[in-house]
Amino acid sequence: MSGTARPAGPNRVAFARARFIAGFLALPVLLYLIYVISPYAQAFHIAMTNWRGVSASPAFVGLENFRRLLGDGVFWTAVGHNGLLLLLLPVLTIAIALFFAFLLNAGGSGGGVSGVAGSRFYRVIFFFPQVLAVAIVAVLFQQVLRPDRSGMLNGPLIALGLRPVGFLSDPRLAFWSILAVLVWQAVGFYVVLFSAGMASIPREMYEAAQIDGAGRAQMFFRVTLPLLWDTVQVGWIYLGIAALDVFAIVWVMTAEHGGPDHSTTVMAAEIYRNAFQYFKFGYASAMGVVLFFFTVAFAVAALRLSRRERIEF
Amino acid sequence: MADHPLSRRELLRSAALAGLLLPAAGALSACASPAGGGGGAASPAPTGPKTAANPLGIAEDRPFEVVIFDGGYGDAYARTIHEPLFTGKHGKVQIKHTATKEIAKTLQPRFAGGNPPEFINNSGDNAMDFGALAQDGQLQDLTELLDAPSWDDPNVKVRDTILPSAVELGTYDGKYCVLEYANTVWGIWYSKKLFDDNGWQVPKTWDEFTALCEKIKKSGECAPFTYAGKHPFYIYETILTLAAKIGGVDVLKNIDNLQPGAWKAGAVATAAGAFAEIGAKYLMEGTEGLDHIQTQTAHNKYQVAMLPCGSWLENEQKDSTPEDFGYAMFPLPSFSGSDALPYGTVHSRPGEEYFVAAKSANPRAGMEYMRAMLSKEGAGKFSELVSALTVVKGAAEGRTLTPGLESAAGALSQAGTNVTYFRFRQWYKELHDEVAAATGQLMAGRLKVDAWADRIQKKSDEIKDDSSVKKFTR
Incomplete structure (x- = not known):
């Protein structure tokens, strides 16, 4: 019948709603499938071939690449380094960043709750490393750690008549030099992150603690840290991923790309080396698959461990 | 104010989760799977009549591409010496000149996709692996080039104008397929x-x-x-x-x-x-x-x-x-x-590798280009321009060399046959x-x-x- 509006039942509303949502989601999901999911699927496939990068029809070799990977000493050295970074990078970075952030926000000696003198200025300074491209940081530190008179650290040592320290050339030291650079680069961002977190902690809590006679250390451990725990967890997860993902600093900064003598190599560097230098794309993909599982395992563990009661305020 | 801080935290938390879903393996997404199937079914390479001026029988009207590694030697030698030398003889053949510092990054997708350039200077840090290329039949057999008359003298084969070690080093699987041009x-x-x-x-x-x-x-x-x-x-x-x-x-x-x-x-x-x-x-x-x-x-x-x-x-x-x-x-x-x-x-040993892609559109033109490079003029001018010797016998004679290169050339001629390499x-x-x-x-x-x-x-x-x-x- 003409003129009669069709009833707008609840089903129809739901359908329109779903269509509306799907309309917005289709494109991002499609992009995600093409650029994220499909490369992963491809990597799993390539990992089971002997593809050397130029062939149009690589042979399927099953799990042979993984079997070889088990006996690859260099790869496991790299895994060890990633593991060590996974432990140390978050701990050191978060500890240092918390310390600085606390000083900038609540470490002042004046009355009330305030940062140390010039804290605004320091906040900007701390953020500088974050602004620099990773490759630039690597080249910069290569010069800083140079073993001759031109090195910023070794120059004064040589001038004092001491032997230069092989920060990057001594295999016993090189890894620690890399760790120091990674921490140096990461701290600034977390100082800012934690500062933002601390700024949102109600001032009254500090004042109450002060009235109760709490010192700076007590204020930090009893007030700041518990109230900042969520932010610290986020930082922890980010840094954990960063530790599994270290590549550019190692590749650009060290001799032999992960050397000397494999002393600084990491998983990503081994993947890159096997793929783009040895042209063993199948084998490199197998390493990538292993790295994928390490990352997923870390993610699961991090999510499990981070379930903790939240303090509401 | 007390209502909102939590949402900030939730935001941070979900940002962290998003970070987890896009994990580290960046190198993976850089690989693209090979274009399967193909291979072998390509159309036959174009040829032209073999004449005294065109002993390799290249098609005089078909273009080809020259890819030069823009490293220590730059790419000027190709643009100003070899390419003009080639077009001097084959005026109708168009040369597409490409220079890159990243050979593998530029060319590997083209090999995997089945449309490689004809002539490639595979050198530098980012060179493609010759073992992998040989394994896959991507290297054009250059034996015909060795047996062709040389650019300068039709009575002398190309083989006899270059150092024997160049032939040995350019041989993969008993097949001469890589031109090692500069001699170090x-x-x-x-x-x-x-x-x-x-x-x-x-x-x-x-x-x-x-x-x-x-x-x-x-x-x-x-x-x-x-x-x-x-x-x-x-x-x-x-x-x-x-x-x-x-x-x-x-x-x-x-x-x-x-x-x-x-x-x-x-x-x-x-x-x-x-x-x-x-x-x-x-x-x-x-x-x-x-x-x-x-x-x-x-x-x-x-x-x-x-x-x-x-x-x-x-x-x-x-x-x-x-x-x-x-x-x-x-x-x-x-x-x-x-x-x-x-x-x-x-x-x-000869170094600085060049090869012709077997599965390219016009491999013969690439071979003819090599013949031009191996002329006395092509090699001698190369030595002058980039201060490096070549595998072409006597090409540096009469050219003005720098003192270090003079000294190296002297040591090489004194060594005679006592030459080692690995x-x-x-x-x-x-x-x-x-x-x-x-x-x-x-x-x-x-x-x-x-x-x-x-x-x-x-x-x-x-x-x-x-x-x-x-x-x-x-």
Whole structure:
């Protein structure tokens, strides 16, 4: 019948709603499938071939690449380094960043709750490393750690008549030099992150603690840290991923790309080396698959461990 | 205010979760799967009538692409010397010129996609692996080029105008398919001025060499010896050349052929021990942390007297070399009277690789381009422009060479047939990396000669047993 509006039942509303949502989601999901999911699927496939990068029809070799990977000493050295970074990078970075952030926000000696003198200025300074491209940081530190008179650290040592320290050339030291650079680069961002977190902690809590006679250390451990725990967890997860993902600093900064003598190599560097230098794309993909599982395992563990009661305020 | 901080936290938390979902394996997404299927079914390469002016029978109306590695030699030599030379004879053939610093990144997708360029200068850090290319039938057989009449004289075959070692080194699987164009001579480089000013003599025996190092060290003038510490290839090259001098060319052949125990041969151990001693006593301070440019610049500043390098050195350092530096090189001193090869033996081998892609649209034009490169004019002008010798016999004669190149050319002609080289660096990059890593430690005194040899032998054996790596023999 003409003129009669069709009833707008609840089903129809739901359908329109779903269509509306799907309309917005289709494109991002499609992009995600093409650029994220499909490369992963491809990597799993390539990992089971002997593809050397130029062939149009690589042979399927099953799990042979993984079997070889088990006996690859260099790869496991790299895994060890990633593991060590996974432990140390978050701990050191978060500890240092918390310390600085606390000083900038609540470490002042004046009355009330305030940062140390010039804290605004320091906040900007701390953020500088974050602004620099990773490759630039690597080249910069290569010069800083140079073993001759031109090195910023070794120059004064040589001038004092001491032997230069092989920060990057001594295999016993090189890894620690890399760790120091990674921490140096990461701290600034977390100082800012934690500062933002601390700024949102109600001032009254500090004042109450002060009235109760709490010192700076007590204020930090009893007030700041518990109230900042969520932010610290986020930082922890980010840094954990960063530790599994270290590549550019190692590749650009060290001799032999992960050397000397494999002393600084990491998983990503081994993947890159096997793929783009040895042209063993199948084998490199197998390493990538292993790295994928390490990352997923870390993610699961991090999510499990981070379930903790939240303090509401 | 109390209502909102939580949402900020939730935001941070979900941002962290998003971070987890996009994990680290960035390298993975950079790989693209090969375009399956294809291969072999390509249309036949275009040809034209074979004539005296066109012995390879290229199609005179079909274009082709030249890809040059824009590295130490730049790409001007191709643009200003070889391409005009080619079009001078084949005016209708269009040349598409491409220059890149990243050969593999630029070309690998094109190989995997089945549309590679015709002529490729596969060189530099980001070169494609020749083993992988050979394994996959991507290298055009150049035998026909060798048997074609040369550019300059139709009565002489191309084969007879180039060094025999160029043919041997360009042969993969019994098939000549890689043109090694530039010829490199290795030796110990010094400044003639510094040596003359201090009355130092070029050493001919190992004892003279160590005595000279001692003398330089005592003089306080400069450090005696250095090498590119960050790239231990520069010193393992010297060790292996000395090993070949002591024990004969078979020492290096066994190493290249991944023979069991090849690295544990007496001559190898003696040579490694000799250089480990130089490393312990006479190295410039900080050597192991410096790269080739830093050590070579120290050399130019007279901070160190000698360093091992190839004949590209002078060209590489041309911007930092003092006017009167007087680059010169001497061959490795004889180790003892019982050396298998005489004084003057040098490590020399053709390098700078070029190939024609077998599965490209117009491979014959690429071969004809090589024929042009191998002319006296093409090679001679190349030597002048980039200060490097070529594999074309006598092409540098009558050309004006720089002092260092003159000295290298002299050493090469004195060596005559006493020329050594090794090939595992190109064949098995993994072995090269292991030798480099171990040798860096040997020179720094952290690895004894025996442990050094054990480690490398182990890697060599591993590669021998790895079925996915194609094996070569010489």
